[in-house]
Amino acid sequence: MHFSNWQNKCTAIWLVLLTVVALTLAIAWLKKDIHIQTNIFALLPETQQNPELAKTQQYMSDQLNQKVFVVLESKNQQSLEQATQLFEKQLQQNELWQPLKPQLDLEQFSKQLYLHRAGLLSQQDREYLQQQDYQALTEQSLMQLMSVGMPITAESLQQDPLMLFPRYMLNVATQQASDNIELEHGFATIHDDQQISRLLVLELKQSPYNIDYQEQVTAWTEQIQQQLATLQVRSHWTGTILFSNFGTQSAKQEISTIGFGSTIGLILLVWFGFHSFRPLLTEFIAVSTGSLLAFAVTHLVFGEIHLMTLVFGASLIGVCVDFSFYFMAMQSQHRQMNGFRILRPLLPSLFMGLMTTVVAYIFLSFTPFPAFRQIAVFSIIGLVAAWVTSVLLLPRLPALNAQPAIRHLAWIGQAREWFQQHHKVRYGLIFGVIVLGGLSLLFLQSNDDIRNLQSMDAKLKQQDQYIRSRFAQQQSSDYFVVHGKTSAELEQHEAKLIHQLQALKNQSKLESFQALGQWIPPLAQQQHNVQLLQQIPETALRSYATSLGLNLSDILLWQQQLKQQPLLNEQIFQQHPLAFLQVSPTERLVMLNGVQDNTDLLALQNDDVTLQQPVSELSALFKQHRIQAESLLIYALLGLAIILGLVYGKRSVMPLVLPVSLALLSTFAVQAWMGVEINLFSIMGTFLIIGIGVDYAIFYRHGHDHPQVVGMALFLCMMSTLLGFGLLSLSQTYAIHCFGITVLLGVIFSFIYATLLTPSDQEHIVNLQEH
Template sequence: MSVRVTALIKPLIWIVALTLLCGIAAMRLDLRAPVDTNLLDLLPATQQSPLLDAATERTQTAFLRDLLLVVSATDYAQAHQGAEAAKIALTAAGLPLADPAQSAQALLGLYRQYHYGFLTAADQQQLHKDPISTFTNDVAGEFANPAGMAGVFGTDPGGYLGRYLMDLPQPYPNFTPDGAFMSAQRDGQSYLLLRASLPEAALGEPGATHAARAVAAVRSAVKAQCPNCKLLATGAALFSAAAQSEARQEVFWLTAASMLFIALLLLLAFRSLQPLILGLLSVGAGVLAGAAAVVICFRSVHILTLVCGTTLLGIAIDYAFLYFAEHWFGEGPAERTLNSVLPGLTMGLITGVIAFAFLLLAGFPALTQIAIFSVVGLILSYATVLLVFPLLLRRRPALRFAHLLQCPQRLLLLACKPSRWRQIVPLTVLLLAIPGWLQLHTSDDVRDLQNFPKPLLNVDQDVHRLLGQIAPLGFFLIAGGNIQQALQREEILFKVTGAEFPDATVLGLSRFVPSEARQQMDLKTWATIYRDPAALKRAFAHIGLPPEYVNTLETDWHNDPHAPLTPHTLLAAEPELRQFVVRADGQLALIATLMAPHTTARGLENAAAQVPGVSFVAPLQRLTGIFRQIRWRATWLVVAGYVLISLLLIWRYGRRNTLRMLYPPLLSLAVTLGVLGWLQVAVNIFVIVGLILVLGVGRDYTVFLREGAGSRSTALGVTLAALTTLCSFGLLAFSAIPALHAFGLATLIGILASYLSAPLSIAPDTRETT
């Protein structure tokens, strides 16, 4: 076999391996959801509950789809005109309004039909105590009430249904129905509320864009129709649109700036863009292979895996730069480039793979995915350098080793001179870092990772203050063998919460359709009232009501089927109420919420614990818990991985040298944590990913310097790798998005510290002076 053929076989192996991975992944890929965005899927299978997940998704989707608009003016007629214009604009934008009057009429019809089963708790208690006297008194009161209507007597003689309906939960307590809108008068202003529901989940870009465009159209329409009107609009979709717009702008500028800087740097060093293209090829192949491996194992890739995995693969660029520096400026023959860098590359790969492989033990799908992604990605990037670069970079360019390019080696030599500053400087930095550690705090709250525009937040607060809404802390999940059992449990729960939180408003299906047992109790009360019509007539006559009225009432009671209203009938009449019912894996549960100004999740959990089958779920807390667990496990597993890497380094370099090699990355870690503490930056999952990157990069630098024996090409390779990593990830420190800012800052400080401390891994007496 000729040398030429042998040279071609290696890239062929690379192409076949990558194609095979991608081919199998394409066959395994779940085309319905190739990228998983559900954060609940990050939970281990044992911690997942299908009902809980369905309920969380239901509440989340409802929250994301809701869009609220309030048109206001000092003059009601003007505000109404503005609201009409807003309604037309919304409909034209494909967001028709929910019609409160229509759904109310549907419900009203049902309640009238089944009115005997609908007594408020207070009415039921009074009627149960003294049925005939209470009933007579209530009928007399309704007749005398100037707000009562004569025709209502036949359907609701004592005003019981009216009181039940008044007691129904009001979605927006300060607003009353007003045709297609809801309205309120406050502080000399008329407010009209329009509520629209987005067709798609607003977390997705199409939904957010749709909402933002619709609101812009409404704003123009209202301004044209009523220049004095004010429009307030809020909804998760609008926040999502703002966040996406900000992220898009930032990504564009940061990417452009980093690409420009890296291109200039490489042009300066190599007078060619070839390293940039090949570097991208190496990292790109790693990302592709990593994603393919995850798809083969899980059928889809989680969004968090893509973000964190791609970031961690930033380590792979070090392999490429080590190769380029040796190829362009190495002191050995060009054909020996690979041999020169191979020990360093291999040690870098092995230690990297060990560090990430430990994440496989996490038992968290997210960390398992990140581990697979990173391990396979690193191997493919390494393989790219090993199998492809030698073919594409055969002849060494005739390039002078410029004066500027000698700086890294000079710096290295200077740092390696025996001097007490090698102890004083790190020790001083370490001492300065200590107070920072004491100020360190963690945050796993997803809200801290986002940055929402202040005006949007203010409008949101204004709207919810106007509506009189108090955001619930979470929801109750009420499981039951069937819907009737779940309704009964919900009724007990509401009794418990009513006693513990008297000012609270509760919302759940049993508020709209009581359990059959509760309705039967009401029907029994009515049966007691009509058991003795003669006694009822006497009571009517005694108070001054015509006794013959009792005949009609009695006939109506006897003609009534005395059947309770079933949830099935109610949900068919008002489909919006289906949001309270969740079903998964043949199980059923109800969702209920409680809104009160002074409640705590602990208090609500305690209330839930008093009723069988009921639990209180705070989705935000749950997400926070997931992130906290991931952060902890990732931290400890990386520590464990580092211990194993240390053993490997001891085997290769001996105990003394290993300690010396581990010193710089650990020093960098300590410094990074100290600076983060000083800057009051909370440690979250993204900071941890940044620190893992810093540890990996720092370890690579020491291994490369050790293997390269401090040669000029190695010093240059490490310098270029550090500068490009700083450009790509460190620039994120200037992001306004808190998650990216924290990650970027950790990376910026960490890489800088790793690079500056790397010479400490070389003993002063063993430095090379090539």
């Protein structure tokens, strides 16, 4: 009676706590203080690098993430122009986008360059001047004058008598050339025999990871695609917000699928086990309270909660029903006894089952990945809360009839008894699993590519690849960061890097690169160019003037005024598509495309030039943490062994740890046979297997006087776990799929080996008759 009274007090306290938490969350939701994170890369650990580089990497990420790239294709120019005008009009009429801007107002930009032409020379002209080969320089100008299609006016000859500026522009255009791309009205355009393609760059007004904004943008894009179709214009789209929205919708769909699948499966499972739907209500209450507290604590600790955490949280039901199935199966054998009398002798095994799972999640929280720390906290709080709810609720309810299910599953207990009696067969099974599993591990492959994190829609991926193939000048994920203590030093470092990259490009080790220095020579170089022009002797200029019939005094006046003319600087480039490469007065970026060999690029690094390859670096980090997690897995097994040894004695360690160890070995062996590549998520799935697998062994160890009942209860537990986590193997997100398939195999093997190999413990018998 004292226990029951204590139970009533605990129940009252528990209900008050749940009510306070529910009200707090409701108020926070109404105030919009609940933050749901959808950025898949927010799950990743911060790279170990200096703060400046991390800041630059974030800058680059923002530059790309805030854009959507659209390619319009039409068979005639008129339709393409109408489509462009449609975009301009639609973007001005809503609040989703920044106004559409041409990538470059070529006419205005050329005027600005022309006004600052004094120090701009092509590489060839600069070499002629340095070699004082003035005859070759003037011959170059004469040939240019006689070339067909080169418009030359008296005014232009007066302002640029040697025609240096057109050659500079031609030189830069050659360096920047990308197939047959040309600018029309400031937009990159390609004319083919079959069609005309035009690239539009749209800029977002909000974060691409804002769920409401994603839905609004998606609705807008679907609407404008229909309007484009009426103009007979096809469109291709790519951008972070489109991939992020697909990931969000996939996650929502998977939550629904997992929830629906788990619910239907659990309904059938519960009816089979207890011929009643009442356990569904009790499990719903337990899972709801667990999820409620888990959500509140996780959000409090991290300041937000990730959508992927909720996906895994939806599978929480697969774990927390284990305790209640075990209790209800035992209670069905003593239907006349008080529920709390039945609970008391079961509490040690139920509590240890909870603790082993919690310990596994605690080890999971040691990883540097924010994703797993969040999932670990969510799961620990959720499991504990669901366990408390079950312990306080279930003993108050009358016993259910599990006898039909026990009879149908009697073969599990019979198989267990047969294996326990035939020691040679049992040892042979253990030996065979160790040998075959160990050999299979030699063929196990890993895949640590970070891009596997994001679920990829085949159509979106195809459109992204198409846009990149058509307009190859789009930002790559690889780039150099160039620093300098002063602007002049920065320009010198960049100029040297450009020279080295040009050499790699000529050797076909690099497809192309983009740098401001290709357009803007260092200020010191421009000043030197002016000096070289001023050093041209009057005799050379006289000869040139005579050849063209020009007034020598005009040419000499041009030469004298060079010193007073303004030089080109990055301020002129603020409207240029490459303006983003100027991060600060002492920092610039150099974008790389078509990298063939990292070795050559790494050799160019020094204190002021750093190569950044975010995808490769994160994948390497992913691999590093997978290897660390594999070590952590061993520590988790050792930690559990020590805890179990302290609680049950040294002799109990091997019987309780062996089944789950064999299950892990078999899981990886089967994945090796299936050709499944493991990654960090596969390893993290094993932590869940450890917790669940040891639970099975503990229940068998304690309940040897009820082998048929325990076998039936644990079969239901295994099936419920498969309905939760096993369904994750159907996920479109490769990372979640790997987690799901690992847990699916691991739980099945854990149940089989715990059933067949775990001997009974005479010292820790659950004898309800004594209570």
